[in-house]
Amino acid sequence: MLVCYRDQRMAQDVDKLCLTLATITIKVIIAPFQISYYTYRTYAGTGWLGTLAVYSFFLVATILNKIVMSPIVKFVMRQEKCEGNFRFKHMQVRVDAESIAFQGSSAVESFKTNNSLDKLIFAQQRLFDRQIILNLTGRFFDYLGSIVAYLAIAVPIFSGKFDEEENLAPIVSAYSFVCMYLVFSLTSLMDLNNQVVLLSGVTHRVAQMVEHLMQLQNDWDTSSIQACSSFSSIIHSIRRDPSGSSSSEAGKHLLETPSEGEGEVMALEGDQTPLTVAFILRDVDICPPGSSEPLVSNLQLDVIKGENLLIMGPSSSGKSSVLRVLRGLWPAARGTVAHDFPPGPKTVIFLPQKPLLTNGSLLEQVIYPLRLDPHHPLSRECCDEIVELLHALHLQGLLSRTGDLYTDPDWNWNDALSPGEMQRVCFLRVLFHRPQFAFLDEATSALSLDVEEQLYYACLKRNITMVSVGHRHTLLKYHTSLLTLDGAGGWKKEPIVHATTDTPPH
Numbered sequence: 001m002l003v004c005y006r007d008q009r010m011a012q013d014v015d016k017l018c019l020t021l022a023t024i025t026i027k028v029i030i031a032p033f034q035i036s037y038y039t040y041r042t043y044a045g046t047g048w049l050g051t052l053a054v055y056s057f058f059l060v061a062t063i064l065n066k067i068v069m070s071p072i073v074k075f076v077m078r079q080e081k082c083e084g085n086f087r088f089k090h091m092q093v094r095v096d097a098e099s100i101a102f103q104g105s106s107a108v109e110s111f112k113t114n115n116s117l118d119k120l121i122f123a124q125q126r127l128f129d130r131q132i133i134l135n136l137t138g139r140f141f142d143y144l145g146s147i148v149a150y151l152a153i154a155v156p157i158f159s160g161k162f163d164e165e166e167n168l169a170p171i172v173s174a175y176s177f178v179c180m181y182l183v184f185s186l187t188s189l190m191d192l193n194n195q196v197v198l199l200s201g202v203t204h205r206v207a208q209m210v211e212h213l214m215q216l217q218n219d220w221d222t223s224s225i226q227a228c229s230s231f232s233s234i235i236h237s238i239r240r241d242p243s244g245s246s247s248s249e250a251g252k253h254l255l256e257t258p259s260e261g262e263g264e265v266m267a268l269e270g271d272q273t274p275l276t277v278a279f280i281l282r283d284v285d286i287c288p289p290g291s292s293e294p295l296v297s298n299l300q301l302d303v304i305k306g307e308n309l310l311i312m313g314p315s316s317s318g319k320s321s322v323l324r325v326l327r328g329l330w331p332a333a334r335g336t337v338a339h340d341f342p343p344g345p346k347t348v349i350f351l352p353q354k355p356l357l358t359n360g361s362l363l364e365q366v367i368y369p370l371r372l373d374p375h376h377p378l379s380r381e382c383c384d385e386i387v388e389l390l391h392a393l394h395l396q397g398l399l400s401r402t403g404d405l406y407t408d409p410d411w412n413w414n415d416a417l418s419p420g421e422m423q424r425v426c427f428l429r430v431l432f433h434r435p436q437f438a439f440l441d442e443a444t445s446a447l448s449l450d451v452e453e454q455l456y457y458a459c460l461k462r463n464i465t466m467v468s469v470g471h472r473h474t475l476l477k478y479h480t481s482l483l484t485l486d487g488a489g490g491w492k493k494e495p496i497v498h499a500t501t502d503t504p505p506h
């Protein structure tokens with residue numbers, strides 16, 4: 001559908017371009033004939049003096065127009081640049097939509113996009129201010145043009161070219177003003193009509209988008225309420241079922257540590273930290289959009305504090321899709337997905353498979369998906385910690401390239417960093433925010449094994465519960481459970497038995 005829509009839009013754009021080009025070509029072809037014809041008519045009516053006056057006026061007007069126009073060029077360029085930046089930001093948001101949704105960073109991206117829109121509007125405002133002067137000179141020469149025309153006619157009249165008995169008034173005006181005004185009015189009306197047509201098309205599309213967004217918001221609100229109530233009922237059913245027959249690892253965990261577990265679950269329901277259970281999945285089928293073929297069938301899964309889960313399986317078996325369902329990006333085709341935790345990077349963080357870097361300073365990359373408050377700069381300790389982490393992950397080179405933490409570089413982070421650097425910067429967010437749960441979708445696939453080990457041990461040291469998706473068997477040693485997808489809808493969850501040498505270094 002998206003491809004269809006894009007193709008339709010492209011076809012429409014091409015049609016519009018062809019139409020504009022055809023109009024310009026016709027005007028260019030007609031222009032010499034028009035000029036020749038009207039030069040002849042002017043010469044016939046006013047003689048060489050009148051023709052010379054008109055041509056001289058045209059020459060002076062063009063030169064003055066050029067002088068007024070020249071400074072505007074740089075404002076046009078600035079406006080074009082701001083518009084380019086704004087459109088690029090929009091494109092980035094569209095391309096990275098899933099990664100943004102995973103990281104819950106829509107607010108910061110919205111802020112940054114609005115910021116670039118503000119810059120664009122400011123640049124446009126400055127351009128419009130200058131264009132007023134240009135328009136005024138344009139209009140001035142338009143009116144002066146008609147005076148010059150009357151002056152040109154005055155020459156033959158006063159030189160006695162016309163008979164005195166002739167009624168000169170009709171000759172002079174020859175209804176020219178009425179005709180010119182009519183043509184002007186019609187042209188203006190046509191321009192206005194075109195603008196209204198264009199505007200109504202755009203308004204229609206914006207209205208459609210707003211309606212669609214409102215519908216999405218309603219659906220999301222309804223599903224969130226359902227998710228919260230499902231979470232409560234599942235938690236209560238776990239408590240009521242001490243045999244743990246239908247039950248889950250979460251149930252066992254809660255029953256093994258009743259007082260602590262219950263207290264923490266109650267805290268969860270009351271929207272407080274710390275979390276014990278982040279997600280509960282019951283009888284869940286996962287299907288990609290537009291398909292009824294489940295990637296994973298009847299999935300029972302609990303994401304519990306302290307249980308580091310590794311999801312493995314063949315390519316396209318649905319590993320990332322499990323995270324998509326957990327994050328609420330895809331609805332479960334069947335079953336219940338329950339979750340209830342306060343939003344924010346201190347509780348749950350998702351690192352999508354595609355590293356997501358935003359525009360802005362190095363500091364903004366690290367604190368993402370939060371954004372800097374210009375009135376409350378980050379504390380010195382925080383900055384020191386970030387610098388320390390950058391050194392620990394061998395990213396101090398970025399610091400020298402940007403100059404400091406706060407400078408917004410004039411290059412694009414997505415173009416200037418290697419895939420490994422991007423992954424380390426994204427992982428740095430996890431270490432900085434220290435969330436309770438981190439969902440890592442092949443977050444270290446571009447890194448060497450020793451760096452991977454360093455990052456995972458850093459997470460373990462910070463007591464961050466990890467749910468990782470990956471292919472490497474070296475990841476096993478950082479996790480306690482393994483969920484294996486077979487690519488045909490089946491799955492198996494088992495504990496990982498560790499050798500004693502696998503304990504993290506302190």
Ligand SMILES: Nc1ncnc2c1ncn2[C@@H]1O[C@H](COP(=O)(O)OP(=O)(O)OP(=O)(O)O)[C@@H](O)[C@H]1O
Nearest residue numbers: 288289295313314315316317318319320321322353
């Ligand atoms: N937005 C989407 N719309 C339709 N199908 C999708 C979409 N995203 C993914 N899929 C399909 O869902 C299936 C599972 O994708 P998923 O990304 O979960 O696989 P994966 O196991 O993580 O694979 P890999 O190991 O290659 O990353 C794939 O066949 C993929 O083409």
